[in-house]
Amino acid sequence: MAEFKMFEGCMIGNRIPFIEASCRKVFDKLGIATSQAPFSCCPDPTGFANFDNDGWLAVGARNLALAESEGKDIISLCNGCSNTLKLVNHTLKHDNLKKDKINQELLKIGKEYKGTIDVKHFVSVLKGELEKIKSSTVKPLSGLKVACHPGCHYMRPSEVMETDDPMHPMDLKEIVIACGATVVDYGEEVLCCGSSVSNAYEDHGMAILKKKMDAVKKVGADCLVVNCPACFQQFDGKQRDLSKKFEEEFKIPILYISELIALGMGIPADELGTKFHRTRVSDILEKIG
Amino acid sequence: MATDFEFRKQVLDMHMSGVIKYCYQCNRCTDYCPVAEVTDNAYNPRQNILNALLGFKDAIFSAEKIAIWGCTVCDTCDEVCPQSIELTEIFKLLKNQSVINGDAPDYYYLQAKTIFENAKAVPPQPAIERRRQQLGLPAVAAPDVNELTTLLKNMGIDKKLKGE
Ligand code: SF4
Ligand code: SF4
Ligand code: SF4
Ligand code: SF4
Numbered sequence: 001m002a003e004f005k006m007f008e009g010c011m012i013g014n015r016i017p018f019i020e021a022s023c024r025k026v027f028d029k030l031g032i033a034t035s036q037a038p039f040s041c042c043p044d045p046t047g048f049a050n051f052d053n054d055g056w057l058a059v060g061a062r063n064l065a066l067a068e069s070e071g072k073d074i075i076s077l078c079n080g081c082s083n084t085l086k087l088v089n090h091t092l093k094h095d096n097l098k099k100d101k102i103n104q105e106l107l108k109i110g111k112e113y114k115g116t117i118d119v120k121h122f123v124s125v126l127k128g129e130l131e132k133i134k135s136s137t138v139k140p141l142s143g144l145k146v147a148c149h150p151g152c153h154y155m156r157p158s159e160v161m162e163t164d165d166p167m168h169p170m171d172l173k174e175i176v177i178a179c180g181a182t183v184v185d186y187g188e189e190v191l192c193c194g195s196s197v198s199n200a201y202e203d204h205g206m207a208i209l210k211k212k213m214d215a216v217k218k219v220g221a222d223c224l225v226v227n228c229p230a231c232f233q234q235f236d237g238k239q240r241d242l243s244k245k246f247e248e249e250f251k252i253p254i255l256y257i258s259e260l261i262a263l264g265m266g267i268p269a270d271e272l273g274t275k276f277h278r279t280r281v282s283d284i285l286e287k288i289g
Numbered sequence: 290m291a292t293d294f295e296f297r298k299q300v301l302d303m304h305m306s307g308v309i310k311y312c313y314q315c316n317r318c319t320d321y322c323p324v325a326e327v328t329d330n331a332y333n334p335r336q337n338i339l340n341a342l343l344g345f346k347d348a349i350f351s352a353e354k355i356a357i358w359g360c361t362v363c364d365t366c367d368e369v370c371p372q373s374i375e376l377t378e379i380f381k382l383l384k385n386q387s388v389i390n391g392d393a394p395d396y397y398y399l400q401a402k403t404i405f406e407n408a409k410a411v412p413p414q415p416a417i418e419r420r421r422q423q424l425g426l427p428a429v430a431a432p433d434v435n436e437l438t439t440l441l442k443n444m445g446i447d448k449k450l451k452g453e
Contacts, residue, residue, distance in 0.1 A: 051401045196360075199400075211327075
């Protein structure tokens, strides 16, 4: 497999780097090679794009140009980043007027984006390595009941993301199954985590989060698996507030899919930095043994 | 309610194919919208599409902020719309205009300012840099902040920022 430029995104890189740690360890085991580039913020498809669309396109295009100058595709660890980079890439590849307009701006800073590279979410890449994941799993996680949350921007908008079924996603589940764990359906798989609306309207985000966690709790899942740092922060960081607000206990462990795979590979939890989770994961670590 | 034809043209130009004209107000977008559900339709994507299509600029921009900023951008409406209207693209146009009007919620101005000044929405912090080391991670490759600020300045983004 050709080397990718790693786009860890600013949330993972500068706030929850333990997620990058598990991703890198899993990539190493699977032979997925990456290198760094001085990327800026992607920028946020739910924030900055709504602030100024052309500015968002230009910053995104500049990131794409950095990878293109080395002739490499991008691998993203985050739904938001892969959403932005894929949307920008799609727009510039299909709309010549926009492409010219954005390139005029890039030219002033000595850059250009020709439109020759692709962007991949790491889950799509892992989905192509199911056999390898199976064969490198030394601790089958059988008995572990896992609820899956791929997150909106892994697969929507579908005609641009081109990953999974937008309303019945399967990729994340297949990876969980490859690890030997058991997927439990909870009926709200495609419901948003509420992160984005929380930025301006905290209460509404919490109401959506409640609906989600109620469903996960009801089916008795041991953990909820995610593949986006914003979803992770919403679930991992806000369950305590949720418990307070609704006077009901929510403490479902949240695992990044890379952490689940790494645990199955026998990589010690210490090396993964699982102690930095806000919602304790000790119950599942015990269960896995 | 008065139609603003200039604004209406902007809306119609968003989709080359003009699909927004085919909105028949079936309400599927709102039925599936997680925010409409928890706000009793105080946030209502169908209503936004109708107002945009009719060019009812005032109805959109003088309403409570939540009328356009309540969206959590989950892109569910885009998928379920039987007419394949990319609702969130229209909503982006509305929000970009609201930013220019100076009416967006503070968060959006703050995030844009952070990106403008740091080239990252989440800037580096010494404690996390140490944690990266402990975890055996390489340092994050630092972005060229000057270059990014220049790019955004050339595009007039600095004039849209707020606060100090
Ligand atoms: S969208 Fe989010 S994760 Fe991606 S680079 Fe920007 S702030 Fe970081
Ligand atoms: S679930 Fe929330 S954080 Fe995750 S992709 Fe959707 S909006 Fe973003
Ligand atoms: S789902 Fe589509 S057609 Fe139906 S009301 Fe919403 S925008 Fe209009
Ligand atoms: S993208 Fe916005 S309007 Fe559409 S369903 Fe999601 S929250 Fe509702």
